[in-house]
Amino acid sequence: MTNxxxxxxxxxxxxxxxxxxxxxxxxxxxxxxxxxxxxxxxxIIMAFFEEGLSxxxxxxxxxxxxxxxxxxxxxxLEKIKKSLEDKIKLxxxxxxxxxxxxx
Amino acid sequence: MAxxxxxxxxxxxxxxxxxxxxxxxxxxxxxxxxxxELFGTLLDKKNENDLGQKLVKGELKPEDLKQLxxxxxxxxxxxxxxxxxxxxxxxxxLNGVITRSPNLQTLNHLVGQDxxxxxxxxxxxxxxxxxxxxxxxxxxxxxxxxxQKSAEAEKDEEIKKICAQYSVSDRDLGDVLKIDDTNKxxxxxxxxxxxxxxxxxxxxxxxxxxxxxxxxxxxxxxxxLAEADKTMLSLGDSLSLSIGNNDEVRRxxxxxxxxxxxxxREEGETEMSFKESKELYLSQxxxxxxxxxxxxxxxxxxxxxxAQKNDLVAKGELQNLFVQNYLGDKNKKIKKKGxxxxxxxxFMAKLASGFDLxxxxxxxxxxxxx
Numbered sequence: 001m002t003n004x005x006x007x008x009x010x011x012x013x014x015x016x017x018x019x020x021x022x023x024x025x026x027x028x029x030x031x032x033x034x035x036x037x038x039x040x041x042x043x044i045i046m047a048f049f050e051e052g053l054s055x056x057x058x059x060x061x062x063x064x065x066x067x068x069x070x071x072x073x074x075x076x077l078e079k080i081k082k083s084l085e086d087k088i089k090l091x092x093x094x095x096x097x098x099x100x101x102x103x
Numbered sequence: 104m105a106x107x108x109x110x111x112x113x114x115x116x117x118x119x120x121x122x123x124x125x126x127x128x129x130x131x132x133x134x135x136x137x138x139x140e141l142f143g144t145l146l147d148k149k150n151e152n153d154l155g156q157k158l159v160k161g162e163l164k165p166e167d168l169k170q171l172x173x174x175x176x177x178x179x180x181x182x183x184x185x186x187x188x189x190x191x192x193x194x195x196x197l198n199g200v201i202t203r204s205p206n207l208q209t210l211n212h213l214v215g216q217d218x219x220x221x222x223x224x225x226x227x228x229x230x231x232x233x234x235x236x237x238x239x240x241x242x243x244x245x246x247x248x249x250x251q252k253s254a255e256a257e258k259d260e261e262i263k264k265i266c267a268q269y270s271v272s273d274r275d276l277g278d279v280l281k282i283d284d285t286n287k288x289x290x291x292x293x294x295x296x297x298x299x300x301x302x303x304x305x306x307x308x309x310x311x312x313x314x315x316x317x318x319x320x321x322x323x324x325x326x327x328l329a330e331a332d333k334t335m336l337s338l339g340d341s342l343s344l345s346i347g348n349n350d351e352v353r354r355x356x357x358x359x360x361x362x363x364x365x366x367x368r369e370e371g372e373t374e375m376s377f378k379e380s381k382e383l384y385l386s387q388x389x390x391x392x393x394x395x396x397x398x399x400x401x402x403x404x405x406x407x408x409x410a411q412k413n414d415l416v417a418k419g420e421l422q423n424l425f426v427q428n429y430l431g432d433k434n435k436k437i438k439k440k441g442x443x444x445x446x447x448x449x450f451m452a453k454l455a456s457g458f459d460l461x462x463x464x465x466x467x468x469x470x471x472x473x
Contacts, residue, residue, distance in 0.1 A: 007387050010454050014384040017443075022377040029446070030209045043449035045210055045219055046226045047442050050241065052204035057244035059203070060251030062357045063345050067258055070342050074265055076308050077335055084315050084328045091321045 004035045132178065133163075133171075141185070142171070142178055144232045149174065156416065184231045184238070185224075191245045192220050195252055202350050237440070259346045262339075269332065271339035280349065292352055296359050299340040307334055380443035383430060387454060394458045397425045411460050422455040 009032055016025040029044050036044070133139045146155035154170060157163050163171070197220055201207050211219060230238040265271075279295055282288040311331050318324050344356050375383075385393060398421065401407050409417035430448055440448070 006453060006457070010387060010450050013450055014386065017377075017381055017384055017447075020378065020381065025377070026206050030206050033210060033213055037453055040449050040453050041214075042222050042226065043445060045207075045214070045222045047445050047449075048204050048207040048210060049200060049219065049223050051442055052200040052207050053241065053244045053248070055203040056200050057247045058361070059353065059357045060248045062360050063353060064251050064254070066356075066360055067262070067342065067345055070338055071258075071261065073308055074335065074338050074342075077311070077331055077338065080308065080312050080315055081328060081331050081335075084324050084331065087315075087318075087324050088321060088328070091319075091324070 004032070006037060006040075009035060132175075132182075138178075138182065141181065141228060141232065142174070144229055145174060145178055145181060146171075148232055181228075181231050184242075185228045187242070188227045188231075189224055191242070191249065192224055196245065196248055199248060199252065203354075255347045259348075262342045262346055265335075266339045266343050269336045269339045271336060271343050273343060276343075276352070280352075289351075289355065292355050293359070296344060296352075296356055299337075299344060300359060301337070375441045375444040377443050380447055383444075383447055384451075390451060390454060391458050393429060394422075394425055394455055397428065398460060407460075418460065419456070421460075422458070423452065426452045426455055 012032075013025070013028060016028050019025075033041060033044065133142065143155045146152075151174075154167060157167055194216065197216060201211050201216070201219070207219070214222075227238065227241065230241070266273075276295060279288060279291040282291060311327060311334065314327055315324075318327060344352055347353070398407055398410075401421070403421075406417050406421055410421045426448055429451070430444065
């Protein structure tokens with residue numbers, strides 16, 4: 001912690017809240033991290049951590065859902081492809097049999 | 104009671120893993136300083152203030168230990184939760200979280216991953232006692248991330264196999280990722296995602312399936328098979344964006360999947376937004392005036408009296424009550440404390456810890472504020 005007074009930092013912080021720029025307010029917390037008391041530093045770490053964890057959890061859910069859905073579609077499509085290939089094989093066999101009968 | 108004080112004491116101790124051995128007896132549990140402080144917080148929650156203070160001050164008598172034994176089972180459960188937290192905070196999950204937040208990345212440079220891990224573990228251990236619902240929510244998020252990370256390698260392999268089978272090319276993505284300028288790179292990534300996600304999904308599959316039933320001419324079937332291959336290539340194209348080797352692409356994919364509005368809140372969530380926080384803060388002088396009013400109007404004369412006699416524990420408790428009441432009153436509609444609520448609470452609590460109390464008058468009343 002440096003010797004910038006906490007009441008000065010508090011005032012700066014609430015002025016940024018009043019200004020309404022969220023990114024700037026977050027940047028202030030990071031820029032002045034070392035000027036803040038240990039217990040406030042801990043709260044900042046925890047708040048950013050929870051924010052990151054929440055994003056990571058949302059991402060995990062979205063990616064999981066997306067992959068499951070698309071992999072299911074792959075499975076369905078593979079079955080369709082297999083049935084088309086079987087159909088072609090059957091047509092070819094029938095044609096072969098007809099040709100042989102003609103001969 | 105002395106939550107703040109306990110936390111300060113905790114900070115002095117670097118060993119943060121409480122022992123969760125259920126076979127330990129109470130005396131052994133309390134021999135560990137960290138456990139003892141956590142136990143103090145539990146007693147605070149149970150309104151066992153006297154017992155808690157004796158524990159903090161190390162003034163426990165044999166009969167107190169008997170009384171504490173009553174809370175032992177509950178406490179062992181809390182220690183189990185703590186153990187779970189420490190296990191969950193492994194470097195893989197921690198890294199995954201840190202990469203989601205550029206600000207956390209900066210803090211990581213300042214305090215290191217160990218520092219973040221220690222702080223989060225400490226906070227969570229107290230949260231398990233102070234706000235179990237919130238603690239459970241965090242654990243649930245951890246579990247979701249952990250589960251996804253565990254299944255990631257297997258799924259990635261499956262997707263890579265499909266991509267190889269249908270010759271999905273990553274050349275265009277590779278070219279985009281080489282762009283140095285972050286903004287330009289992100290624009291290109293978003294464009295690529297939009298292009299690759301144009302696949303019609305199950306509708307397209309159903310259409311191919313319907314036509315597959317109807318067709319009987321060989322040429323038509325071969326043409327449909329080629330179309331199915333093309334669809335499979337599209338599926339591989341989109342799936343390849345989701346594999347775990349590029350966080351930036353995955354993040355943008357998630358944004359795309361969730362819609363354009365990145366700030367979109369989860370349904371039912373009533374967390375205080377940044378804009379709403381604007382209505383809560385007070386200047387230092389207004390906060391101090393609100394503090395003096397709070398003390399003057401408090402019904403807990405016993406607590407105020409102790410605080411006025413410079414009992415630091417009582418003063419700390421009164422200050423916490425003040426901040427919680429002030430923010431709570433202003434936020435009746437808010438169910439979930441969010442990022443800005445918590446930080447305002449932290450800043451206000453710290454500022455309030457420096458406020459003086461008007462000393463009690465000799466007749467027991469309170470002197471009038473100037």
